Amino acid sequence: MNMILLQPSEIDEAGYAVLSDDRARHIRRILKAETGKSLRIGLLNGPLGTGTVEAAETEAVKLHCVFEQSVPPRPSVDLMLAMPRPKVMKRLWPQLAALGVDRIVLIRAEKVERYYFDSHVLHPGFYEQRLIEGLQQARCTQLPEVLVRPLFKPFVEDEMDALFSGELKLLADPSGDRRMNESVSVVDPPGRAVLAIGPEGGWTPYELDQLQAHGFTLFGMGPRILRTDTAVVALLAQLSGCVAARSW
Amino acid sequence: MNMILLQPSEIDEAGYAVLSDDRARHIRRILKAETGKSLRIGLLNGPLGTGTVEAAETEAVKLHCVFEQSVPPRPSVDLMLAMPRPKVMKRLWPQLAALGVDRIVLIRAEKVERYYFDSHVLHPGFYEQRLIEGLQQARCTQLPEVLVRPLFKPFVEDEMDALFSGELKLLADPSGDRRMNESVSVVDPPGRAVLAIGPEGGWTPYELDQLQAHGFTLFGMGPRILRTDTAVVALLAQLSGCVAARSW
Numbered sequence: 001m002n003m004i005l006l007q008p009s010e011i012d013e014a015g016y017a018v019l020s021d022d023r024a025r026h027i028r029r030i031l032k033a034e035t036g037k038s039l040r041i042g043l044l045n046g047p048l049g050t051g052t053v054e055a056a057e058t059e060a061v062k063l064h065c066v067f068e069q070s071v072p073p074r075p076s077v078d079l080m081l082a083m084p085r086p087k088v089m090k091r092l093w094p095q096l097a098a099l100g101v102d103r104i105v106l107i108r109a110e111k112v113e114r115y116y117f118d119s120h121v122l123h124p125g126f127y128e129q130r131l132i133e134g135l136q137q138a139r140c141t142q143l144p145e146v147l148v149r150p151l152f153k154p155f156v157e158d159e160m161d162a163l164f165s166g167e168l169k170l171l172a173d174p175s176g177d178r179r180m181n182e183s184v185s186v187v188d189p190p191g192r193a194v195l196a197i198g199p200e201g202g203w204t205p206y207e208l209d210q211l212q213a214h215g216f217t218l219f220g221m222g223p224r225i226l227r228t229d230t231a232v233v234a235l236l237a238q239l240s241g242c243v244a245a246r247s248w
Numbered sequence: 249m250n251m252i253l254l255q256p257s258e259i260d261e262a263g264y265a266v267l268s269d270d271r272a273r274h275i276r277r278i279l280k281a282e283t284g285k286s287l288r289i290g291l292l293n294g295p296l297g298t299g300t301v302e303a304a305e306t307e308a309v310k311l312h313c314v315f316e317q318s319v320p321p322r323p324s325v326d327l328m329l330a331m332p333r334p335k336v337m338k339r340l341w342p343q344l345a346a347l348g349v350d351r352i353v354l355i356r357a358e359k360v361e362r363y364y365f366d367s368h369v370l371h372p373g374f375y376e377q378r379l380i381e382g383l384q385q386a387r388c389t390q391l392p393e394v395l396v397r398p399l400f401k402p403f404v405e406d407e408m409d410a411l412f413s414g415e416l417k418l419l420a421d422p423s424g425d426r427r428m429n430e431s432v433s434v435v436d437p438p439g440r441a442v443l444a445i446g447p448e449g450g451w452t453p454y455e456l457d458q459l460q461a462h463g464f465t466l467f468g469m470g471p472r473i474l475r476t477d478t479a480v481v482a483l484l485a486q487l488s489g490c491v492a493a494r495s496w
Contacts, residue, residue: 098472098473234482234485237486
């Protein structure tokens, strides 16, 4: 936890917040914060700031919060991911928030088991906590937006074009001959980009056709076949180096 | 397991191998391989090839192995990593092999607990299995070389220069102003590169000075602070896009 993230509703009009959960324990036990100490804080979807410890004697910790004027921009990268095994998705949530993804769309694909969508890892109460964990690690405040779409065809045909309008659309698949950095202009880097990553078993030819028909450019990662969790982190990192308004 | 990796000692002069471990179970249960079926195989530190199932009726599986003429080149990237928590290192082993690292040097740093070096995750018998798991995932045969160096100073002063001679040396630290792709020439990409990544708490000023005095160029990753496991995968992925003899 490199920053304490606060919800707007936790701060009163005078700028005070009283915490009594994991964050309070972290402040007392790990940061060993005493009265008067300054801590890095952030407001969810808002600015970064400084919290001054007013009292930390009891279980609860009282902070006086002062925020910066400007709000950090949202990340410029979206991720469209074929829903991985729930265990993998559980590990991915904090990493996606830490790497900086604006919108995470979890879609069905032929080689995605339908029951993955019944998992508790897709409950907002579960994943928001994991995303906030990643934000607090990375010192970021912008909570990724999550869209769960258990039907491939209606999403692709009816919703996807509007969602990613104006973005560079990149489709990762072993069948791609070009590498990612050959598909992104260095001279005129895109302002925003969406990265589509398939299931462990790969996209089907139908899915590849459909996504390309909707403006996605195919690229490959060379001969190595990576596990979904490794591939997602690796490709988001490569893409972050390519877009204009880089998030890191 | 996208490839079955074999040790040279497992193959007899006529090209037959009899497997009875996890690989045999994988061939029978997951690949559902019957007599006559061709499987992707690889020879440890050698060529890729094809294994034809000769018999799979019993617990053991007999393969006839034919290998390609050429051996894939070793990856062109080395990693020098401040030893992370053993739990994190355990997860990293297969990912490092899958991403393609030639040499992995695990070093001590001020903010690395000394007891990390007593962990079973640094026993060759443990990590070789995890590395092979990663090679079989990624369809690669080149086992990374592992060097464990529990003393920072003697390694840096006496051994490091010769080890990374002629390589581009990159040092990741939040204090770096330039990004990685500003430190690597696009026009004349390096043939080989070594990436140094510090502990969760960061390198100390002394460590940064020492490494830079030995030819490392400092770079930063922007404001986001990533967990070691995320950072390692992300930075190796970015670097792979920058070196000339790209491994993926």
